[in-house]
Structures are given as structure tokens and as C-alpha cells.
Amino acid sequence: MKNNNKALACGLAALLAGSFATGAKAQLANNLAIDVRAMSMGHAVTADPPGIMAIHFNPAGLAKLDGRRVDLQFLAADFSLNSEFSAPPDYNVFGFSDDPVVCNDAPNDGVDFCRDFKTANSTIEGISLYVPFINDTVDLPPGPLIAGPLPAFSIRPAGSKFTFGTATYLPMAAGFYRDEDDVGNFMGERVALERITYLSPSVGYRVNDELSIGASIGMSFQAVALEQDFRAPNELLGFARVLDESICAPFKGESNIALDLILFGICRPEEGLGPFKNLASLDVKMDQRFSPSYNLGVLWEPHERFAWGAVYRSAAKTHMRGDYKISYSNAAQETINGIGGSATGAIALAVLGIPSRVAAEEVGRVSMDLTMPASFQTGIKIRPTERLQFNVDAVWADYKEWDSFDFTFDRSSAVLSLARLFSPGSTSSRLSYPLNYQSTWNLAFGASYDLTGRIQLRAGYEPRASAIPEDRRSPMVPINEAKYYSLGLGYKWDKDTDIDLGIAQLRSKDEIPANSSCAANCTGIDNVVYNPYAGLDIKTEATVTIMGLAFRTRF
Amino acid sequence: MNMKSGKVAAIAALLLAQPYVWAAESVEEARDALQTKEDDVTEEKNLEEVFQAAEKQYSLLPSGQMSLNFSANYNYYRDDRIDIALDEDSGNISRFRIEQDAQHSFGSSLSFDYGIWNNLTFNTRLPVSYKYDTEKDVSQAALGDVSFGLRYQPFPVRPGAVNTTLYTTLTTPTGDSPYDINVNSEVSSGSGFYSLGGGVSMSKVVDPVVLYGSLGYSMAFDITGINQRRGSDILEEVNPGDSINFSMGLAYALSYEVSLSASYQQSYNFDTEFFFDGGRIARSEDSTSSVVNTSIGLRSSKNRIINLSFGFGLTEDSPDVLLGLSMPIDFSGLKPGA
Numbered sequence: 001m002k003n004n005n006k007a008l009a010c011g012l013a014a015l016l017a018g019s020f021a022t023g024a025k026a027q028l029a030n031n032l033a034i035d036v037r038a039m040s041m042g043h044a045v046t047a048d049p050p051g052i053m054a055i056h057f058n059p060a061g062l063a064k065l066d067g068r069r070v071d072l073q074f075l076a077a078d079f080s081l082n083s084e085f086s087a088p089p090d091y092n093v094f095g096f097s098d099d100p101v102v103c104n105d106a107p108n109d110g111v112d113f114c115r116d117f118k119t120a121n122s123t124i125e126g127i128s129l130y131v132p133f134i135n136d137t138v139d140l141p142p143g144p145l146i147a148g149p150l151p152a153f154s155i156r157p158a159g160s161k162f163t164f165g166t167a168t169y170l171p172m173a174a175g176f177y178r179d180e181d182d183v184g185n186f187m188g189e190r191v192a193l194e195r196i197t198y199l200s201p202s203v204g205y206r207v208n209d210e211l212s213i214g215a216s217i218g219m220s221f222q223a224v225a226l227e228q229d230f231r232a233p234n235e236l237l238g239f240a241r242v243l244d245e246s247i248c249a250p251f252k253g254e255s256n257i258a259l260d261l262i263l264f265g266i267c268r269p270e271e272g273l274g275p276f277k278n279l280a281s282l283d284v285k286m287d288q289r290f291s292p293s294y295n296l297g298v299l300w301e302p303h304e305r306f307a308w309g310a311v312y313r314s315a316a317k318t319h320m321r322g323d324y325k326i327s328y329s330n331a332a333q334e335t336i337n338g339i340g341g342s343a344t345g346a347i348a349l350a351v352l353g354i355p356s357r358v359a360a361e362e363v364g365r366v367s368m369d370l371t372m373p374a375s376f377q378t379g380i381k382i383r384p385t386e387r388l389q390f391n392v393d394a395v396w397a398d399y400k401e402w403d404s405f406d407f408t409f410d411r412s413s414a415v416l417s418l419a420r421l422f423s424p425g426s427t428s429s430r431l432s433y434p435l436n437y438q439s440t441w442n443l444a445f446g447a448s449y450d451l452t453g454r455i456q457l458r459a460g461y462e463p464r465a466s467a468i469p470e471d472r473r474s475p476m477v478p479i480n481e482a483k484y485y486s487l488g489l490g491y492k493w494d495k496d497t498d499i500d501l502g503i504a505q506l507r508s509k510d511e512i513p514a515n516s517s518c519a520a521n522c523t524g525i526d527n528v529v530y531n532p533y534a535g536l537d538i539k540t541e542a543t544v545t546i547m548g549l550a551f552r553t554r555f
Numbered sequence: 556m557n558m559k560s561g562k563v564a565a566i567a568a569l570l571l572a573q574p575y576v577w578a579a580e581s582v583e584e585a586r587d588a589l590q591t592k593e594d595d596v597t598e599e600k601n602l603e604e605v606f607q608a609a610e611k612q613y614s615l616l617p618s619g620q621m622s623l624n625f626s627a628n629y630n631y632y633r634d635d636r637i638d639i640a641l642d643e644d645s646g647n648i649s650r651f652r653i654e655q656d657a658q659h660s661f662g663s664s665l666s667f668d669y670g671i672w673n674n675l676t677f678n679t680r681l682p683v684s685y686k687y688d689t690e691k692d693v694s695q696a697a698l699g700d701v702s703f704g705l706r707y708q709p710f711p712v713r714p715g716a717v718n719t720t721l722y723t724t725l726t727t728p729t730g731d732s733p734y735d736i737n738v739n740s741e742v743s744s745g746s747g748f749y750s751l752g753g754g755v756s757m758s759k760v761v762d763p764v765v766l767y768g769s770l771g772y773s774m775a776f777d778i779t780g781i782n783q784r785r786g787s788d789i790l791e792e793v794n795p796g797d798s799i800n801f802s803m804g805l806a807y808a809l810s811y812e813v814s815l816s817a818s819y820q821q822s823y824n825f826d827t828e829f830f831f832d833g834g835r836i837a838r839s840e841d842s843t844s845s846v847v848n849t850s851i852g853l854r855s856s857k858n859r860i861i862n863l864s865f866g867f868g869l870t871e872d873s874p875d876v877l878l879g880l881s882m883p884i885d886f887s888g889l890k891p892g893a
Contacts, residue, residue, distance in 0.1 A: 022565050290696060291696075364784070
């Protein structure tokens with residue numbers, strides 16, 4: 001019984017922690033889809049800031065904009081996340097291998113092993129968005145996410161050295177939903193992550209003809225929403241299934257006092273636990289409406305053919321709050337209630353401080369402190385010929401900040417009472433999940449060529465480093481080491497008006513062999529946080545395609 | 556008959572008076588030039604300006620005009636609470652302690668006014684705040700409750716007469732609701748409910764001061780669907796009480812550059828009902844909050860008056876100290892054609 005409980009406990013603790021953690025990885029999409037011109041130059045624009053969106057890429061660049069200007073950006077982004085699960089030879093969990101994720105056999109066919117393995121594919125159906133103030137997610141029909149017009153304004157009063165500006169942009173927007181029966185639902189059935197900067201008062205100051213400095217304050221909305229199924233294929237739940245199917249089989253459905261006393265009520269439930277069964281589903285939605293941050297930048301242009309720039313983007317400490325709902329599966333609910341319904345089982349649960357009865361659902365409020373990592377970027381611009389320009393940037397992002405995620409619940413539930421027994425650093429209202437992410441450095445390259453006085457061709461390449469260590473990769477949003485390619489076109493409509501077009505693709509492909517990442521497929525009795533595909537080989541592929549149009553003019 | 560002779564007489568007079576008319580016109584011009592113009596600075600106009608800079612809710616903008624104002628404030632709440640527990644069996648005191656709590660609140664807000672007609676002004680206000688609670692040791696930056704309002708002047712302004720403005724305000728619960736937070740570890744930044752208010756404000760210039768006052772009523776809408784843990788209970792619904800408020804004060808221009816104003820504000824809040832799971836209902840008592848505020852206005856340029864204010868609360872439900880700064884943000888450069 002204790003094993004049974006422990007397995008459930010560990011599992012549920014991991015359910016909460018694991019799901020949050022995996023959800024956050026999409027944030028490694030730093031710099032993406034902020035400005036069309038930056039996008040088509042591989043984000044290597046610190047020394048060559050793009051229009052008013054210099055607010056993000058280097059606020060010193062604002063000082064180069066005169067008069068009253070407006071930028072309108074239209075962006076379309078499409079995500080594709082594919083995962084492939086397959087069973088390596090000798091795959092089994094405590095002797096069981098009929099895992100419906102990779103097994104073609106009919107369920108509950110009375111055989112413990114799988115006769116016909118298959119390779120399972122998981123994909124996403126469409127984009128899911130978190131809507132502020134409604135505090136809920138909305139599933140968009142299949143197709144790209146279209147945002148726009150995202151406005152930005154700047155003004156330099158005549159004769160002033162100061163340029164003021166503000167922009168509305170999306171430093172982070174990602175979300176998807178999967179089909180109800182998708183095998184990937186243990187890594188998120190519905191996920192939405194957003195950071196929307198709605199106001200960003202900024203100032204650029206021209207120190208002299210060569211040097212400019214700038215600063216901006218970003219006021220942002222931050223949200224996370226997640227729906228996820230949970231399972232824990234490990235030896236403990238394998239043992240639970242042995243108890244249920246072998247030891248309890250003769251007494252199934254019977255309930256008498258003597259039996260309950262001896263077996264702690266473990267044979268009371270109609271449906272027992274198992275390593276491949278869905279134990280619970282989690283639904284969490286959290287947001288923060290005001291999250292401030294700042295950017296500082298410097299731009300040095302000693303020569304018309306050379307420039308250097310640097311920008312520091314501060315960390316943003318967010319404190320998101322929202323609701324959680326845990327729906328227990330029939331097996332999990334019957335197991336706890338069955339044990340709690342017997343005299344000895346109830347005493348055992350009381351000793352462990354676990355409620356002796358759980359409802360089908362538990363709801364409450366949850367909050368989370370999350371620091372959006374600081375980043376630093378510096379780069380140069382070189383024009384070797386009249387028409388050709390090269391940009392090179394070095395980008396640093398402080399993901400080391402994410403060593404763990406901490407969640408605070410407003411009440412203790414069955415899950416938390418269980419979790420605190422097995423998860424170090426957790427209490428009955430607090431859950432801590434280790435991440436061990438690492439800070440990253442990478443280079444970025446951009447080039448442009450002036451075809452005519454009006455048309456400029458652009459291209460960019462950015463080999464992105466992975467903030468997720470090898471042993472923490474997962475199929476949720478698998479953006480690890482990634483390659484970013486982009487193309488763009490600039491068209492000068494008239495003296496004051498520019499139109500930019502851009503297309504970019506970010507690709508990340510990975511293989512996670514069985515037992516190599518403890519955020520996905522570690523085996524062993526201690527694989528509690530969080531390995532729903534324990535012992536399986538996983539291949540992942542993420543593709544983000546972005547298209548954009550920017551219209552920049554004076555007014 | 557009479558009319559006809561009148562007309563003839565008028566024409567005759569006009570013909571005869573021709574040279575005099577020309578003369579009179581040049582005199583008129585001179586007189587006109589010497590007369591005060593609408594944009595001239597008079598003491599009364601100055602007084603109106605300094606008064607409206609200090610008391611924004613009395614100001615109206617001409618049709619099509621916009622104004623943006625920045626204000627910053629600091630409030631301090633200090634509270635001592637007795638936490639006492641009695642042993643049910645013996646009646647002895649099993650716990651007695653005094654909790655000392657202080658809350659520092661820094662806020663700033665942007666308010667935007669737009670003159671729809673000459674006598675109707677739209678207003679919206681976006682507040683943000685940073686709070687620090689010493690007892691909980693929590694600090695939090697947050698958005699406050701965004702509000703939208705209209706101010707309407709039903710009667711044209713007549714010099715020397717009472718100037719009446721009707722106002723209405725809708726406050727939206729965009730801030731962190733006190734009924735959504737974890738009461739032990741978080742601080743709220745908003746009221747948590749929609750409220751709709753309306754009232755009348757009046758002002759009158761009685762040289763050398765402006766006297767003003769207002770009276771309003773604010774209706775609070777119920778909040779349902781709460782799921783907040785309070786002690787061992789779950790709070791499910793709150794019916795916040797409506798409130799009546801009034802204020803009065805005077806503004807006085809010491810010179811063109813410096814002005815002073817003082818005001819008293821009071822609001823009376825009706826009881827709030829709290830519904831907990833299991834059908835338990837708790838009811839807060841009526842409360843009164845009153846504040847005395849004084850401010851000094853400094854004119855830094857022709858159309859910029861910076862206001863510094865300080866005030867103090869008179870009841871338990873008001874802040875102990877209030878400090879404030881407000882100033883207009885000149886964005887004339889943003890206007891097309893400027």
C-alpha cells in the first residue's frame with residue numbers, strides 16, 4: 001500500500017512540477033518576431049537598430065530617428081512540433097511493456113507484454129492563445145498566428161537631442177493545442193505562453209555626432225496556461241499493477257472487514273493503478289498584468305562604414321497568479337478512497353498526513369515567481385563596399401536564473417500532502433522543481449545588399465545555443481540547439497516611407513535516447529520528476545516559421 | 556407707420572454720422588486692443604488655472620484638445636492589531652500579541668483627457684503601483700484599476716457665478732484583486748470590483764480664492780466566482796458596499812508663480828458582505844475615510860503648473876501620510892502640424 005501511495009505521490013508531485021517546467025521552455029525563443037527588419041538580419045542589429053523597434057534591440061538607435069514617426073508591423077507565426085516515440089529493445093517497466101503509446105495491441109487483453117510495437121507520432125493541431133482579462137485560452141483554427149498591426153511611435157522635437165518613443169510588441173508568444181488522443185498529451189495538451197509589452201516609454205539621446213545612448217522601460221503582461229495529462233511509468237506503479245492484477249485478483253470487488261484490515265484496503269478499488277495509466281490531469285492558468293523591465297543601449301558610429309552597439313536587457317521578476325484544477329483519474333481516486341475507506345488504510349494515510357478521501361476534482365489558487373532572464377547583446381556593422389553590409393552580434397542570455405521553479409498554492413490538497421513527503425524543498429503549500437538551466441552565448445550574422453537605391457536585400461543566420469542541458473531536454477517545446485535562417489526585402493516607398501518584408505525559420509532537431517533526459521524518459525524508481533515516457537526513445541523536431549511586413553513612415 | 560419713420564430716421568442718422576462712425580471705429584479698435592483678451596493672463600484666469608491644475612476633476616478641455624498628466628504619490632499605512640485567542644474550555648487567553656504592520660505604497664499614474672465637445676471631456680487613468688508590506692515582507696509592482704470618466708458642464712460659464720460640472724466614472728478591476736491574492740503572502744493593487752460613480756462638483760471664484768466642493772455616489776458591483784482561502788474557509792462571493800463621498804476646499808494664488816490649495820475629502824462606505832462556502836456570511840461594518848490634503852502649485856512655464864501635495868488621514872481607514880506630485884506632460888510636438 002505504501003508503495004502504491006508513494007508512487008502516486010511522486011507522480012502527482014511531478015505532475016505539477018514537470019508540467020510547469022516543460023511549459024516554460026518555449027521562452028528560449030528570445031528576440032523572435034519583434035521586428036521584421038531585425039528578423040530578416042538574423043537579429044544581428046545591435047549596431048544597426050531597426051527603426052522604432054530599436055526600443056528592444058538597442059534604444060540608443062532611437063536617437064537616429066527624427067521628427068514624428070510611426071511603425072506598423074504585421075506578423076504571422078506558425079509552429080510545428082513533432083515528436084516520435086519508439087520502444088528500444090527490451091523495453092519494459094517492472095515487467096510490463098504493453099504501453100499504449102508504443103504498443104499496437106488491444107488494451108486490457110490480459111497480456112503483460114507487447115506483441116506488436118509501433119512508432120508513435122505526436123503533433124499539434126493549432127495555436128492556442130491566452131486572452132488577458134478573460135483569463136482563459138482560446139484555440140485558433142489551424143493555421144498561423146497573425147498579429148498586427150503592432151504600433152510603435154517616436155518623436156524628436158525640432159532642435160532637440162532627445163528622441164522619445166513607445167512600442168507595443170510581443171517579446172514572447174507561443175501556444176498550441178493537441179488532439180485529445182495525442183500521445184504527446186503527457187507533455188502538454190494545451191499550452192500558451194505570452195509576454196506582451198503594451199507600453200514601452202523610451203528615450204534616445206545623441207551625445208555627439210558619433211555617440212548615442214538610450215534607455216527604455218517595458219511594461220508587460222505575462223501569462224502561462226497549461227493543460228496536461230499525467231502518468232508515471234516506473235517500478236512503483238508497476239508494482240502497484242502487480243498488486244492489483246495478481247494479489248488482489250481473487251478478492252476483486254469483495255469488501256469485508258478482515259480483508260480490509262489485513263490489506264489496508266488496497267484491493268477495494270474497482271480499478272487499480274498502473275504504470276501506463278493516466279493518473280490525473282492538470283489545468284493551470286496564471287498571469288501578471290504589470291511586469292516592468294528596462295533596456296539600456298549604446299551606439300557608436302565613428303565612420304559611415306563602421307558602427308558598434310551594445311544593449312543590456314534587464315531581467316523581469318514576474319509574479320504570476322491564477323487558478324489550478326486537478327482532475328483525478330478514476331484509478332487514482334478509487335485507490336486513495338479505497339485505502340482511506342478501510343480502518344488500517346485510513347490510519348496509515350493519517351500518519352502520512354494525506355487526506356483519506358479525494359474528490360474527482362480539486363481547485364484553488366496558485367502563484368509562481370518567474371524571472372525572465374536578462375540578456376546582453378553587442379555587435380558591429382561593417383560596410384566593405386557602397387552597397388554591401390555585414391552585421392555580427394554576440395548574444396548572451398542568462399538562463400542560469402532558472403535553476404528551479406517554485407509554486408505556491410493557497411491551500412493544501414491531496415497532491416500537495418503527498419508531494420511534500422517526497423519532494424525536497426516542498427511544503428504542504430509550496431512546490432519546488434529543479435531545472436538547472438544554463439546561460440548561453442551565441443553569435444548572430446546578418447547581411448544586406450542595396451540592389452538599387454530603393455530595394456535592399458537581406459539575409460540572416462543565427463546558430464542558437466541551447467539553454468537546456470543535455471539531461472533536461474523534453475519533447476514539449478524542444479528548442480535546444482537551433483538553427484535560424486532568414487531572408488528579407490526592404491523597399492523605400494518614398495523619402496519618408498519604408499516597407500520591410502521578411503521570412504524566417506527556426507529549426508531544432510534532437511534525439512533523446514531512452515534514459516538520457518530526466519525531464520522526459522529517465523527510468524528508475526526515482527524518476528518521479530517528470531518522466532512520462534520513461535524508457536522510450538524520443539525524437540523531436542520543432543519548426544517555427546515567421547513572416548512579417550513592416551510599414552514605417554512619418555506623420 | 557411708426558416703423559417707417561423710424562427707418563428713415565435711422566438712415567438719416569447714419570448718413571449724417573458717417574465721419575463719426577469712422578472715428579468711433581478707430582477708438583473702438585484702440586479700446587479693443589487695451590481690453591483683456593481671452594488668452595491674456597488675468598488674476599481670475601490664473602486662479603482658475605492653478606485651481607484646475609490642483610483639482611483635475613473640475614477642468615474641461617475645449618473640443619478636440621488633449622492633455623496628458625503624470626502624477627506620482629506615496630501613501631503610508633500604519634496599523635497595530637491585537638491578535639488574541641481564547642482557550643474554549645478554560646476561557647484563558649492562550650495567545651496575545653500585537654501585530655505591527657506598515658504598508659508603503661508608491662504609485663504613479665498617467666491620465667489622459669480629451670475634449671469631445673467644449674462642455675464634455677472624456678478622461679481615462681492608468682495607474683501603476685509598487686507596494687511594500689513590512690509584516691508580510693512582500694513587495695510587488697502592479698497595475699492598478701484603470702478608470703474611464705466623463706465630465707459635463709450643463710450650463711455655460713458666467714463670470715462670478717457658480718460653475719457646475721456633472722461627472723461619471725467607471726472603474727474597472729484591472730489591478731490585483733484583494734479577493735484573488737494569497738492573503739498571507741501577497742498584496743493587492745486594486746479594488747477587485749467594477750464600480751460606477753457619478754456626482755456633481757461646483758466651484759466659485761470669490762476673489763482672491765476659488766471655493767469648491769463636490770458630492771458623489773459610487774455603486775459597487777458584486778463579485779462572484781471567487782475561490783479564495785481565508786483561514787479555514789473559502790471565500791466565494793463579495794457584495795461590496797456602495798459609497799458616498801464629498802469634498803470641499805479652496806485654492807488661493809499667492810502670485811502668478813505660486814499658489815496654495817487645501818481640501819478635505821470624506822467618503823462613507825456601506826457595509827460589505829462576504830459569502831463563504833458552507834453558507835457562512837460575514838459582514839464588515841460601515842467605514843469612513845477622510846483625508847486632509849494641502850498642495851502647493853508652482854508654475855514652471857506658461858502652461859505648466861507642477862503640484863506638490865501632502866496630506867494626512869483622519870480615520871483608521873485612511874492612509875497616515877500622503878505625498879503627491881503631479882505635472883502635465885507637454886506633447887504638443889505630437890500634434891499633427893505642430
